Structures are given as structure tokens and as C-alpha cells.
Amino acid sequence: MAKLTNPQKELIFDYCAGITSEEQTAEAKKLISSNPEAAEIHSKITSAFSPLDALEPDICPDELVEGTVWRLSNAARSSQLRLQQLLKDEQVRTVSAKTWYWKDLAKRVANAAVFMIVGGILISTYNVGMNVARQKSIDNSCKWQLGRMGSGINNYKADHNGQMPVAAMTPGASWWKIGDRGAENNSNTRHMWRLVKEGYVEPGDFVCPGRKQGLRVEKVYLSIPYIEDLNDFPDRRYVTYSLRIMCKKTLQEKMAGQHPLIADLNPLFEILPHNYNSPLNLKLTKALLEANSINHGRRGQNILFCDGSARFVRKRVIGIIKDDIFTLRDTQVYKGDELPSCEADAFLAP
Numbered sequence: 001m002a003k004l005t006n007p008q009k010e011l012i013f014d015y016c017a018g019i020t021s022e023e024q025t026a027e028a029k030k031l032i033s034s035n036p037e038a039a040e041i042h043s044k045i046t047s048a049f050s051p052l053d054a055l056e057p058d059i060c061p062d063e064l065v066e067g068t069v070w071r072l073s074n075a076a077r078s079s080q081l082r083l084q085q086l087l088k089d090e091q092v093r094t095v096s097a098k099t100w101y102w103k104d105l106a107k108r109v110a111n112a113a114v115f116m117i118v119g120g121i122l123i124s125t126y127n128v129g130m131n132v133a134r135q136k137s138i139d140n141s142c143k144w145q146l147g148r149m150g151s152g153i154n155n156y157k158a159d160h161n162g163q164m165p166v167a168a169m170t171p172g173a174s175w176w177k178i179g180d181r182g183a184e185n186n187s188n189t190r191h192m193w194r195l196v197k198e199g200y201v202e203p204g205d206f207v208c209p210g211r212k213q214g215l216r217v218e219k220v221y222l223s224i225p226y227i228e229d230l231n232d233f234p235d236r237r238y239v240t241y242s243l244r245i246m247c248k249k250t251l252q253e254k255m256a257g258q259h260p261l262i263a264d265l266n267p268l269f270e271i272l273p274h275n276y277n278s279p280l281n282l283k284l285t286k287a288l289l290e291a292n293s294i295n296h297g298r299r300g301q302n303i304l305f306c307d308g309s310a311r312f313v314r315k316r317v318i319g320i321i322k323d324d325i326f327t328l329r330d331t332q333v334y335k336g337d338e339l340p341s342c343e344a345d346a347f348l349a350p
Contacts, residue, residue, distance in 0.1 A: 264293035
């Protein structure tokens with residue numbers, strides 16, 4: 001058995017930290033499965049990281065960012081006003097000036113101009129840096145929420161003989177009509193509502209922190225007996241993720257591994273009829289096929305997989321077979337009652 005090189009050890013560490021690309025992830029998994037030393041390192045690092053699962057990163061407060069930028073802007077604005085006043089004073093001065101004076105004035109003006117330029121660059125760079133940091137914080141917070149959903153699903157399965165939470169679907173019924181509608185309700189969110197109803201997942205975790213239009217349900221408003229009377233989320237504002245629609249074969253099997261289970265909101269179904277009596281008739285376009293989730297500004301989407309892992313991906317087409325998680329194969333028009341034909345065709349909606 002060949003001894004691991006330092007780059008290979010670094011690859012395993014990066015894989016455990018969740019910062020590898022798809023190609024690096026595949027390479028790391030192959031290395032771990034084929035090399036006992038790599039498997040041992042992976043096991044030790046995973047054990048060391050496990051206490052971090054109980055932690056949740058805080059999102060940088062908006063007021064801190066805005067306050068800092070405001071102070072930097074004021075500093076640059078103040079220097080600009082001083083420069084303008086200096087030029088104004090010199091324009092009205094009537095006394096003659098020596099050559100050395102004009103040289104000194106030129107230096108002072110040049111220094112003030114440099115300060116203004118540097119200040120503007122710093123503010124611009126700072127704004128970009130803070131925006132990137134804020135986006136990264138939201139991405140991570142969303143990923144942690146999906147991780148908590150994964151833990152809730154695993155706990156549910158442990159209490160129900162390994163079975164996923166399911167809700168019976170009427171053939172031909174619409175899965176996009178979220179909300180408690182009694183016997184007519186066939187939404188694709190009812191099975192996840194069981195996790196909330198039975199206390200496996202907090203209801204607020206179903207709203208992505210990057211989705212401003214989402215509405216978090218506080219637990220105080222879901223107190224007994226009100227929560228017991230609901231069979232679904234109150235409406236779509238309370239769940240801004242897309243959930244996998246299962247085919248009959250998938251429901252009968254125990255899904256595991258890298259099958260996508262929950263993801264950020266499907267870009268195809270961002271806008272749906274408010275009146276549930278209205279029909280859904282959505283035709284695919286090039287823009288819809290190329291768009292990422294709106295939850296994270298079209299930069300990508302977080303995905304929770306059946307093995308409990310969650311990661312942020314830049315593309316919606318994943319896996320070796322290049323499956324688009326937001327569409328069904330060979331389907332160009334959506335009525336809202338379609339089902340995938342096989343397990344390999346993942347479809348996360350609405």
C-alpha cells in the first residue's frame with residue numbers, strides 16, 4: 001500500500017470540510033474507499049468535526065455593515081469638502097504668491113486628491129468584500145438549516161422503521177397547491193409538515209434566510225391544538241425550499257446516498273397562480289432552463305442529499321448522468337401533476 005502524499009492528505013481534509021469541487025469530491029471518495037490510511041484519516045477528521053454540527057453561524061448584522069460603510073463614506077465626503085473649500089479660498093485670494101507657495105499648494109491639492117481616490121477605492125472594495133461575506137454567511141446558514149432538516153428526517157426514520165415521512169397522493173392531483181385544503185390537499189409539502197407537526201424540525205428552518213419574501217412561522221403561533229388541526233404548511237410563504245417529488249417505486253425503496261432530497265426554491269415555480277382554481281400551464285424556456293434558484297441571487301443553490309450531507313452548488317445539473325434537479329426528463333409543459341418515471345430522474349418542486 002502506497003503511503004499518502006501531503007496533497008492527498010490535504011484533499012481528504014478539504015473533503016471533510018466540504019470545500020471540494022465535484023471532481024475533487026469524487027477523487028477523495030475513491031481514495032478513501034481504496035486506501036486504509038485515507039479511510040482512517042477521514043474517520044478521525046469527521047469525528048473531530050462532529051461537535052460543530054450543534055453550532056450555527058451568525059449572519060453579519062446589517063446595521064454593523066451599514067454603520068461601517070456610513071462612517072467610511074463620511075470620511076471620504078469630509079475630505080472632498082475640505083478640498084473644495086481649499087480651492088475656493090485660493091481662488092478669491094488677492095495677494096500675490098511666491099513660486100514656492102504654488103508648489104506647496106499643488107502638493108496639498110495632490111495629497112487631498114490622492115486621499116479622495118484611495119478613500120473611494122477602499123469604500124468600493126469594502127462594499128464588495130462585505131457583500132461577499134454576507135452572501136457567504138447566508139449560504140452557510142441555509143446549508144445549516146438543510147442539515148437540521150436532514151437530522152430531523154433521520155430521527156423520524158429511526159422512529160418509524162427506516163421509512164421516510166410520506167403523504168398519499170391522489171393520481172392526477174396537483175402537487176403545487178400548498179396549504180391546508182382538507183380532503184382536496186395533495187401538495188408536495190405535506191410529508192415535510194409531518195416533521196414539523198411531530199417536532200422533528202423547527203418550522204422556521206423551512207424558510208431560506210436568503211429569501212426575503214419568506215415568512216417564518218414562530219412556534220408560539222403553532223401551539224397545540226392549532227398545529228394539530230393542520231395537515232400542511234399554512235401557505236407557500238412558509239416553505240421556500242423545493243422538495244423531491246417521489247415516484248411510486250422510490251417511495252417503496254429506502255433512498256440513500258447522493259440522491260437530492262431538498263433544495264433551494266425551484267426557479268420554474270417562483271410565480272404560481274394565487275387562485276388555486278386557476279390552472280397551471282408552464283412552458284419551459286431557455287431562461288428557465290439556465291436559471292439558478294432565486295434564494296441566493298441566482299448564484300447557485302444548496303442541496304440536501306439523502307445521506308444527510310448538504311452543499312452549495314453553482315449548477316442545477318448534477319451527478320454523472322447530468323440530471324437537472326428542477327425539471328423532468330422529456331417534459332416541456334408543466335400542469336402541476338407530473339410525476340418522475342424513475343428514481344434516477346430527480347424532480348424537486350414546486
